[in-house]
Amino acid sequence: MFHWLSDYNYDFALAAIPVQLLLILFYSFRRNLPIRQSHCFLLVMISNIVMTLADIVSCEMNEVWTSFPLWFMYVINILYFLPFIIRGWALFAYASEVSRAFHRLGRWYQIVTSIPALAAVLFTLSTPWTAAIFTIDPATGYHNCQLYQSIYVSTYFYIGASYLSIFVGWQRLSKRYRVGLLSCNTVLMLGIIFRKLFINTLVTSYFSIIVILIIYLSAENPDLYYDRRIGLFNKYAFALICDDYLEKDLPVNAILVNAHDFDTAKHLYSATQIRAQLTAVGKRIASVAPRSCIFYLGGGSYIVLSRENTDTPELTARKWKRQFERQLKLSDESIPMTFTVMLIPYCILKKEIVHIEDLLHFAAGRSHHENQRGNYAITDEILMKLQREKDIEAALKKALESHKVEVFFQPIYSTGADRVVGAEALARLQDETLGYISPNEFIRVAERNGDITELGRQIFDRVCQFICSERVEKQGIEFINVNLSPAQCLDHDLASDLSGIAFRYDVPMSMFDFEITESFIDDHQAIVNQMTRLQASGAELSLDDFGTGTSNIAQLLKLPIHVVKLDMSVVHSYFRGESKLLPDLIHMFRNSDMKIVVEGVETAEMKTRLAEMGCDYEQGFFFSKPVPPKAFLAYLKATQ
Numbered sequence: 001m002f003h004w005l006s007d008y009n010y011d012f013a014l015a016a017i018p019v020q021l022l023l024i025l026f027y028s029f030r031r032n033l034p035i036r037q038s039h040c041f042l043l044v045m046i047s048n049i050v051m052t053l054a055d056i057v058s059c060e061m062n063e064v065w066t067s068f069p070l071w072f073m074y075v076i077n078i079l080y081f082l083p084f085i086i087r088g089w090a091l092f093a094y095a096s097e098v099s100r101a102f103h104r105l106g107r108w109y110q111i112v113t114s115i116p117a118l119a120a121v122l123f124t125l126s127t128p129w130t131a132a133i134f135t136i137d138p139a140t141g142y143h144n145c146q147l148y149q150s151i152y153v154s155t156y157f158y159i160g161a162s163y164l165s166i167f168v169g170w171q172r173l174s175k176r177y178r179v180g181l182l183s184c185n186t187v188l189m190l191g192i193i194f195r196k197l198f199i200n201t202l203v204t205s206y207f208s209i210i211v212i213l214i215i216y217l218s219a220e221n222p223d224l225y226y227d228r229r230i231g232l233f234n235k236y237a238f239a240l241i242c243d244d245y246l247e248k249d250l251p252v253n254a255i256l257v258n259a260h261d262f263d264t265a266k267h268l269y270s271a272t273q274i275r276a277q278l279t280a281v282g283k284r285i286a287s288v289a290p291r292s293c294i295f296y297l298g299g300g301s302y303i304v305l306s307r308e309n310t311d312t313p314e315l316t317a318r319k320w321k322r323q324f325e326r327q328l329k330l331s332d333e334s335i336p337m338t339f340t341v342m343l344i345p346y347c348i349l350k351k352e353i354v355h356i357e358d359l360l361h362f363a364a365g366r367s368h369h370e371n372q373r374g375n376y377a378i379t380d381e382i383l384m385k386l387q388r389e390k391d392i393e394a395a396l397k398k399a400l401e402s403h404k405v406e407v408f409f410q411p412i413y414s415t416g417a418d419r420v421v422g423a424e425a426l427a428r429l430q431d432e433t434l435g436y437i438s439p440n441e442f443i444r445v446a447e448r449n450g451d452i453t454e455l456g457r458q459i460f461d462r463v464c465q466f467i468c469s470e471r472v473e474k475q476g477i478e479f480i481n482v483n484l485s486p487a488q489c490l491d492h493d494l495a496s497d498l499s500g501i502a503f504r505y506d507v508p509m510s511m512f513d514f515e516i517t518e519s520f521i522d523d524h525q526a527i528v529n530q531m532t533r534l535q536a537s538g539a540e541l542s543l544d545d546f547g548t549g550t551s552n553i554a555q556l557l558k559l560p561i562h563v564v565k566l567d568m569s570v571v572h573s574y575f576r577g578e579s580k581l582l583p584d585l586i587h588m589f590r591n592s593d594m595k596i597v598v599e600g601v602e603t604a605e606m607k608t609r610l611a612e613m614g615c616d617y618e619q620g621f622f623f624s625k626p627v628p629p630k631a632f633l634a635y636l637k638a639t640q
Helices: 011-028 036-067 070-099 101-105 107-125 150-168 175-197 204-220 235-247 262-268 271-288 313-330 346-351 353-372 380-401 439-449 452-470 494-504 524-536 553-557 568-575 581-591 604-613 629-639
Strands: 134-137 141-144 253-259 293-298 301-306 339-344 406-414 419-431 435-437 479-484 512-517 540-546 563-566 595-598
Touching: 011 036, 011 204, 036 070, 036 141, 036 204, 036 235, 070 101, 070 107, 070 134, 070 150, 070 175, 070 204, 101 107, 101 150, 107 150, 150 175, 175 204, 235 293, 235 301, 235 346, 235 353, 253 262, 253 271, 253 313, 253 346, 253 353, 262 271, 271 293, 271 301, 271 313, 301 353, 313 339, 339 353, 346 353, 353 380, 380 419, 380 435, 380 439, 380 452, 406 452, 406 629, 419 439, 419 452, 419 629, 435 439, 439 452, 452 479, 452 494, 452 629, 479 540, 494 524, 524 540, 563 568, 563 581, 568 581, 568 604, 581 595, 581 604
Parallel strands: 419 479, 479 512, 512 540, 540 563, 563 595
Antiparallel strands: 134 141, 253 301, 253 339, 293 301, 406 419, 419 435
């Protein structure tokens, strides 16, 4: 048993030391964020371990003060008080950086809140001459002095100021940050109170290590911000570092590098090959921008924060893309990928930082299209398109909440029966402010933000309600085609949800033919599983828009579908004399015992010739454009 000189109980302090050392070592050898909040956290850990060690050493040395030079005794005791003061300020600074209180409240807030710490530090450093905090008498040893309480006043002040900073930034803080910051300041307050209550037990370090662990586990674990598979910072790190740069008013451009054919590559190559390729690409980007922060956002997208000043973003982006492509040509990458580049200038980055995730997603989605047009930088014109998407998203949410998404019907003509026997249900959105919104626009937005499932439910509910109330089967309608989005098809409960809605209206599922787009057939097994569940409920399935994707025909023929709908682009290409593929496609699918539906029928000649080719069903403006339910019923009556 080690014999201590003083009457202090060091158990809590000693237990905290190895934990602190391990955390500091682990944190120091990991790649940390190069931002102020991380620097503040490191300062908290270093000051706390120095304070703990100095506390134990000074307590022991104060028992045998005559064995050491007087100046050395002052140094050791000051080494306890200074980290104690700095730790309180550093925790406050950390809370203010995370909550962005320094930025919101301005420079004066930083200056005013630094006064208590500066005053306490000055009192401590002047103690050997002024006896402000403590004194060491050669005859009687260590004694606290008149301003000793100032170090506790400083700590209380910073705990209160931390609560103020948290309150100021409450709206921008995530739940994780809110709980973490409130918890660590409350624990620190308890530590100070317990130190006062149990004066002979060194508990401050123990409570401090709890505070450090809360911060580490909730926000400062380096692994939270690092993609270890690729060896780069992740999207969470990008948000924090970019925000930090912009708050410091450091001009920075963001360069988005996106693998255009990433989804296709995932289906052709193994996960190991994809990971190796992504890692290699990250290294190539680093060779082009060695002094920049590089992040992997996922989905084959990288982003580079470049401090290079430029007044010509377009030229910078073109130059950067050429250098990157040169690096790729020098490499022996095993997976061929096409990369697009979009530069987000500092002016736009600063303006859109609050919506940065939306901006990056939008830029990644449009980068291939914009690069083909010769555009390599985000402009105000492109931002207007992003704002249009946001407006559409708001309009769609409003329409879904009030159940105001409409359903139109377009007739489907049977060449065998020589009459309209079905219809395709199509979603339509009319907004008070934006007016008519194209389905291509709002469905894309719904797929991106997750509203597609609710949109699909409401459309199907409207269709079932229409069939039930109007008894359309008595008017010769044998089926209604309903489109399924690729995102809907990933929902395992899709079949049961749709069956439940149809059951509520007493409409048999056999009344429906669900159209699935060709472009979704990349995930063959997923679509087969979904088709099987839908067919088990009594519904039929058809392949929509054939001719717009790149699917394997042999694979398509194995799917449990009974109808193929040829896209209007294939039909119009034939009738314009640009392609002779149409008759061969019809012949191929008929030989596979599939029914053929053609879109885009606009003239009587097209109607007749397509019927002669062997098409079973026809759809297009020759018969009718998509119309509201009442107009569709009127059309049926007029054509009977």
